[in-house]
Amino acid sequence: MVELFPYDDFAQEAVSGRVAVADVARKVRSLVSDALISGAARMARAFLDVLPGSQYIRRVVAWYASRKCPDFRVLPFRLGDRFDAAVDCWDVSDDRFRAERERSEAVMREGSRARGALLVLYAVVGPHGPEDLERAVSAAAHALASEVKGRGDLHYVSLPLPLDEELGEFDL
C-alpha cells in the first residue's frame, strides 16, 4: 500500500504561514523529483521490454543507459521470471557519478578488444510472413557464426512497421 503525500494538508499549512518558505521549496523539489523518477522508471521498463529475452543483453544495455543518461541510473533486476528495472536519480555532483562516466569511456576504449561487444543491427525488411523472417534471421546467424562469442546465441526482435505518417518527426 503506497502512502500518498497529503497535498491538501500541506497546501493549507503553506497558505497559513505555518510552514517556512524553504520547507515548501524543498517539498516541491522532492515532489518533482518523485514524478521524474516515476516517469523514468516506466520509460526504462518499456525500453528494456523492447529488447529480446536475453537478460545478459538487457543488463549490458542497462549498464550503458545508467552511465550515458545524465540524470537517471537504471538498476535491472529479476522479478519472478520477468525482467524489471528500477530507476533512481544520480547526484551529478557526486564523485561516484563522475567515476561511472569515466568508467564508461574506459570500457568504450578497451572493451571490444579485451572482452568483445554487444552488436545491435537494425534492418528494415520488406513485407513478409513469419517464415520469411525466420529465414532472414537464420541467414544472419549463419553469416555471423564465426564471430559470435560463447554459445553463439543470436537474439532478435521484429517490430511490424506502422504507417510512415504515424512516425512523425517532432521539432520542439
Place this chain on the structure above:
Amino acid sequence: MYQVVFAWYVSLWSGCRVLPFRRGNAFDAAVDEWDPSEEFVEGLRRYDEVRREGASRRGSLLAVYVVLKPHDGRKIADVVRRVRAAVGSDRRGEVWFAHLPLPPECELGEFDV
C-alpha cells in the same frame, strides 16, 4: 528510421509519449505524459492492429542482437556487410548498428530491490 519506430513502440508501452526529433546531425527525444484518455486507448488499439497487419503489408524493423568475440574495430564493418547481404533489407539495403563494448561481468550486477 529505427529510432522513430522504437519510439513509436515505447510510447505505447510505457504510459509516456516519446517525441523523437532531430538536433543537428543527432537524434534526440523529448518525453511527456500521456493524457490517460481516448487518445491513449486509441493508441493501444492501433498497436494491436499494427502487430496484426504491419509485417505483411509494410514490413518490419528487424533488430538482431549478437555478442561478438574480442575484436579490433575493423571487424564491425565486415560483420555489418555480411548481415546486410544475408537479411536482404529493404530501403536501399540500409543496415544501422549500435556497438557496445562489453564491461566485465562483475559490473553487470543483478540488483534486487
